Structures are given as structure tokens and as C-alpha cells.
Amino acid sequence: MADTKANPGQSKQGLLLDIRNLRIEATVYPPGEAPKNIVLVHDVSLTLEKGKVLGLIGESGAGKSTIGLSSMGYGRGGVRITGGEVILNGRDILKTGKDGFRKLRGREVCYVAQSAAAAFNPAHKLMDQVVEATLLHGTATRAEAEKRAVALFKKLSLPNPETIGERFPHQVSGGQLQRVMTAMALCSEPDLIVFDEPTTALDVTTQIDVLAAIKDAIRDTHVAALYITHDLAVVAQVSDEIMVLRHGRLVEWGGTRQIIKEPRQEYTNALVSVHEIEHAEQKPGTAPFLSVKNVTAAYGRSHIKVLKNVSVDIYPGQTLAVVGESGSGKSTLARAITGLLPPEEGTVTFDGRPLANRLADRPKEDLRQLQMIYQMADVAMNPRQTVGTIIGRPLEFYFGIRGRERDKRVAELLDKIEMGKGFVDRYPAELSGGQKQRVCIARSLAAKPKLIICDEVTSALDPLVAHGILKLLLDLQKEENVAYLFITHDLATVKSIADSIAVMYRGEVVRYGPKSTVLTPPFDAYTDLLLSSVPEMEIGWLEKAIKGRRMASAGN
């Protein structure tokens, strides 16, 4: 498969980028041992023709960004390109030295980073940053470059294209900033753009706009692109070919249709089918054990209500999913339930009695019944405590279990989360992302709660790892009969785990009910937007989805 394509010759005049046997290494310095070399990318080859888009896909650590950056001769901190050739426009750029790179970067190859908010200099106006590379390379006068930039703003359907360049980065939304960054990359009319997860940090409803804008811009400017992402459904919309990478090695390389319809490798198949978990909806029981009634909340003494008159019920052993884009108030709802943010109006009742509004007024027993799992597992655990301490503390604190009895319970819990006893003495920094989240799950289970609030628990994880976590959560629910309040923006997750769904939009619950009812048409406008924005593993989905929309997303 890959070999036939790697052979140059089929359309040699159209060949833009030809990477041959690329080998990238880095040196690690484990304390107490001699420094050693590790190979990040093992002899990967790829070719890209003019005007085509190649998607690079894989989990974190697959080497996709490293390969992408090598096309501009760049290695991130300490990473060295030690072998192979990177032939761009007919010359090996690795041999051109520092001056060669300087001429190449920002002129022939441009880069669009994952987090536009972190990549823009907050102290300069957008326009100055967009035209900077063009001016530095002297390919256009300032007036020409600005004219080009405005035309690009228009093409990327940014609001007020004439004046948006006068704004500072914090004055535009995340989705807009990402499109300005695309304009910045396109402004110097490069031959190749490297997109490094440009939509990963965005809401689904915003992602679809940015994706469409990027796709149109690529088509109209005939620029070639390397599109790096971990989301196969996204890459299927924009690229002509897809390359699947794992552990720095090529897994499979083929046309987009072939990869998503007829994957030839087991790993690709696992990526394609990752979203499918069968979960039969449970009928709501007779009495909810926790109900939120007409809760209104705001931060500080602000007049802007983050939650407006929200009411939801949670039944024993069931999952309520709260969906919405960022800023919709879904995390605030969790904070109101836990008592971190006392509601201004409304009540939270638990087991038929009202819960104290403030955290400090709640008895220990109530605190035990409500546990929480966070999005970022690495900051949810004290980095200076071992796994044993982290899981053992709730046992000591709530049940007074100490010593050998505690160690036994910790071992049982580790077993439940499918991790062995060997992890007891590990520090969080010594765990992988998925393992960290599992330890957090064990910590909340240790309290034997009735409800666990899961705040975006899978969104920071790779799809395959997230899949494992969701399965674990479902299994644990069956064993322990614990209820979940599952906060997420990912509808695929919702479909696979929820029993009932609450859709939130700007602080209000716009749609609420059992999963089957909520996901059956007719939809209200927002639910429709949300549902239609979830990328599907299907070619041509993007155009269909854009055409069928009834309202614009809030972040646009």
C-alpha cells in the first residue's frame, strides 16, 4: 500500500513535498542513568502533491506533529532530525542550513497551531501579526499584504473583514482567532500549510464553521496542506489522503474513502469504530434521589446569570448527561450541586431533604454521597501524593479505615479500575493520561457515593483511551449502582452512556428528557445545531451539515 505511493514517478511535476525515510530522535535524561537516545519517528516516508491535503492521524505520542513540523525543518525542544530527506519544491531542505530555513518558513511553508489563543502575541493587533511574515520576506508591500489579508478574512467568513485586523487577539472569539491564524498562514501565499489540530480546542458548533472555512480556503488558494488531528471524522472532511501513525511508525496510508470505509489494518479499524458503545437506555425510576429545582446562579455579584431556572432530576443508578457548548453553564450546574457555588435561587434536594446551599454547611455524610471527577486528571490529583494516598484518603476520611485494612481496600479499588497493585506507590507523574483518570475514578468510588459528577472526564483523552474509560464507567455503574451526572460537549459520548439528557444553552435547559426522546426529531433549533455539528465518519458530511443548519453557533 504505502510502498506504491512512495514511489516517485506517477505525477512528478505535481510533487510538492517528498519526505523519505525520515528519522527523528530525541535525547532523554533519566536521572541516575546515562542519557539515552529514543527514536520518535521510525523511517516514515510520504509524498504530497500540489494542492492536495494529507491528513496525519494518530494518538498522542504517535509523532504526527513531529512529522508535520519536519516539513519546515523544525524540531521542537531537543528533537533532532537524524536521518532521511525532506524534499520540498525539488530540494532537500535539511541541507540548506539556518539561512535556508529562514527563507522557507513563513514563505513556502506556514504553520497553524492548535491553540491560537496561545500562539498570538496579545500585545499586537491582529493585522500586524497576519502580515508580518509577508513583510519580512519582502514579497509584498504593506498595503498589498493588508489587502490580501482582508480578502482572506472575507474568504474565511470572519465578521467585519475590513476592521477585524484592528482588534487585539483577546477581542475575538476562539473560533475567529483560529480562522485569523489560517489567514496569517495563507497571507504569504505559501505552497504548503501545516495544520496542527486547528479545531481540537474548539466547541463542536464552532469547529464546523472553522472546518468549512479552512476547507474553502484550501480549495480556492490551491495550497497543499498537512492536516494533523486525532479525530478521524474531522480529517475525513478535509483531506484527500489519510496517513495513520502509531508510535512513530506508519500504520496505513491511503485515500480518504479507503481508510474510513475499508481500513486494512486492525488499528485503523479500531480508530474508525471507536465511538460505538451499545448502551440500552434505562427507564427512569419512580423517585429521583437528587433533584435540582429552579436553580439560578451567578458568579460574584454579577447581573449575568450563568444558570437560569434550571431543573433536572437524577435517578438511582442512572446517567444524566448534560450537553452544551462552552459557556452554556454545564460546569456551573455541577458547582451548584456540589455547593461550590451556592445558588441564588432554587434548591437541590437529596433523598427527599434539601441540601445546604453552601459547601461549608453540609455534613460529611452528604459530601460523601456526592463525588466528582475532573476533566484534567493531572491537576485533580496532588502531584506529591502516591496513588495509595490518593485513593486511601477518602477511606480514612469517611470511614476511618486505616492500616492494613485500608491497603486491602485500595488494592481492591485498583483492581476494579483494571490497574494492578503495583501502582500503589506510583506518583501521578508516573501514570499515563488514561491511568490518571482511572485513579480519579477509584478515588471517588472509595467514598461509596450515590452520585458521581463527571466533568468532561474523557475530553482530554485519546479516543481509544476515552473509549476504555467510558466502558469502565458503565461497568462500575452496574456493579455499584452509582448514578452519574455526565457533563460533556461530545454527543457521541452522550449517545453511548446516557439514560437521560439535558441540553443546555446559555444557562438554560432547552431540552430535557429520556435519551430516546431527546434524540428523536422534531428538534428545537439549538439541539439540531448541536446534533448536526458532530462530525460523522462520512465524506461530504461537512457540506451537508452546513447546508442543513437553521441557526448559527454562538461562538461564531
Added chain:
Amino acid sequence: MLDIKRIPIPALIGIVLTALFVLAAIFAPWIAPHGNAEIIGDVWEPMSAAHWLGTDNLGRDLLSRMIYGARITLFIAVLATALSFSLGAILGFSAAVFGGWYDTLLSRLVDLLMSIPTLIMGLVVLSVLPTNLVTLILVMGILDSTRVYRLSRAVAVDINVMDYVEAAKLRGEGSGWIIFREILPNALSPLVSELGLRFIYAVLFLSTLSFLGLGVQPPDADWGGMVKENKDGIVFGIGAALIPAAAIAMLAISVNLVADWVLNRTTSLKGGRG
């Protein structure tokens, strides 16, 4: 788990020198060839086999004075640093955790103290109060604790908003657990490097006070006081004052080298085992 071969050379030098000073301080009466205030020869004798470092302005053995000086200097500096750290860190952490008016009150009080130059404040207070060891240590410790308060509050404010602290609060933990078990271990590395620096500042501050005549009172003398006693000799080309000055510098540098190394070790999040 601590392997001597793995300690970098600068740290090793620092450890050896610091240990030398500490040992001299602890065992002063046994090591010193002569008594502290014993006059054994002429004024400002040069270095000789009998008196390795010569004699001072009253004809006392300089080496013995140096060793006893180490004892007094280190004793006061260690106690003052310990006081400034426990006071500053506990107040700083609690200000960060409790917030509100408690935080405001403490912080403005500290601002007030810091707005007066430390040396002038120290001179004024010490010239009013009776000059003895306890007041000296208290004044130095309290003045220094303002800086520790600032640092520990700043570090703790950052840690206090981390999810794991929120998780502990949700669990219902008391402020004792949150301050000592969640925040303190994570604030330790900036504090440890600050500890080294603060200790050195304490030595320098003490030396300055003694040089100005408000620190340790004769016949006892710390190194700063010894510089003062012998400073007139410099005019006659006699370097006796330079020896305690060099000791101050050497102690400052070696403690700093150790602090740097400790900081490097503790920033690792894997319990120092790599």
C-alpha cells in the same frame, strides 16, 4: 537512595564547606586552640605556626575568635530564619486559603512593615530595646518573615485554585489538611530555595547590625563584629578584618550551592527517584 556519586560537584563543594562551618560552630569549645576572649599575644601579630590566622586588635587568637564567631553567627542566623519561615509560611498559607478580610489585613500589615527599609527599622528597634540575643533573633525573624509571607502567599494562591485542592475541599477536609498536606508539599521547592537565600540574608543582616554596633555585644563577637573590631588595621596594611569578611562570603556561597541542588532535586514530581 541518596548516592554520593550522583551529587554534582558544585553541590558537593557547598555541602563540604557548609558542613565545615557547622561542625566548627557546634564543637567550638573543643576545637578552638584558645579561649574566646583570652588575650595571648601582641596586637595584630601576623600568621604564624602558633597563631594560624594571627591575632586581633586586642591580641586574641584570631582562629579561635573565628570559630566562636561561627558559633554565634550560625546560631542567630538559624534561629532567625526558622522563626521567619514558620511565621511567614503559616501566615502566608492561611491568608491564601482563608482569603477575605483576614488576607487583606495581613497583607496590608506586611506592606506597612516592608515599606520601611529593613536596616533602618532594625536599627531603630534595636536601639530602643535592650540588646540581647532574644530581641536580636525576634527582630531579625519578624522583619524577614514579611518576605517569606509574600512568597508563600503568592505560591499558595496559585496552588489553592488547583483541582486537587478543590477536590479536597469537596471531600470536606479541614484547613489543616489543606494547608499542610495539599499545599505545603507543592509549595516546598520555591520555599526551600528561598530558605537558603533567607539564611544568607540573615547572616548578612546580622553582620551589618554587628558592624554598626547593634548586634552581638563584646566580648562575644560574630563575624560582622570582628570585621568592625579589626577594620582600623586595614590602614596599616593588616588584613585581619578580611578574614571574617571572607568567611561570611564563603558561607553565603556554599549555602547557596546546597540550596540550588536541593531545589533541583525537589522539583522532580516523582519523589526524587527519577
